[in-house]
Amino acid sequence: MSDPRVAMLVSRVRVEEKLILAAFSARGVAVEVVDVRHLLVDTHADTPRWDVVLDRCLQQSHALAVLQLLESRGVITVNQHRAVANCADKVVTTALLAAAGVPVPRTVVAFSVEGGLKAVETVGYPAVIKPPVGSWGRLLARVNDRDAAEALLDHKATLGSPAHHVYYVQEHVAKPGRDIRAFVAGGEVICAVDRLSEHWITNTARGASTRNRPVSAAIADVALRAAGAVGGGLLAVDLLEDGKRLLVSEVNHSMEFRNSEAVTGVDIAGRIVEYTLAHVRDQVGGRVGQAASDGVLAGLSG
């Protein structure tokens, strides 16, 4: 099989993207870095360019559009549009996890301020209100009483984005000063970290520190079931410890890992590259780089 023609879709080149590029280079694989801001996808052009596209785009709305356009023309994508769409919206993620029997915090979704208040009082105080779309722990709120809930819901109602008018309310889990992030590549949990913070929000983007967390059978089981429920691929599954139970709080489709390689000793960038290349081999076998892929990447200019 000839070498696959690889592109990496980016919004910005962060530490993670540089590590991934270095991992491709170490394996002798050339990668075209495509800035989504300069990308045009023309449905009527017909010049094949790439066999596989690794999405590292920061902006979910851009990633979803590009992945759908590419897949509709037969391009192999990592992750697939379906998985990204399932992870990008917490309502969708939670619905899929719950349907698959994956343990999640009790979640009530409402569609009005009045409904939001009922949702909060259904799960009880303190409750957590999250934006369905968002990241880095932004706009998460813990509400401790009815006054705070009313004020917060009123404020959300005035925000411009319609996404803020879907009220995603979750029971507060009294986690022990940490949560767990498990990194999944296909059918394997390649490593995990504890994210430690005195604040109830434990995103590393919000100052949490990391330490290695051995991958127990329980962590592997829940993380792999969660990954499977959203469509699989390269995913970071966030877990909350509730006594002896592990609850899945979210699944991330474009993992950040700069704070996790050193503490785990796992070459996460290298594992991302190896998964991507193996996925290409699985998907297309001998047709990569051959005439059979003609037309697959039609009309892409970056």
Place this chain on the structure above:
Amino acid sequence: MTMPCPECDAAVPLDERTVVGEVVPCPDCGADLEVTALQPPVLVLAPPEEEDWGE
């Protein structure tokens, strides 16, 4: 090599590992600067974060 910060004119260091699309902070004013070209180097103020960025 250094390039002037478009915000405060301080010297922003770039090295051989710098790539197009990378965001570097200005050591003086802290502005996020995007490298939009390398031959020759060009620094511009990086776009602000969007609502659905990152995880």
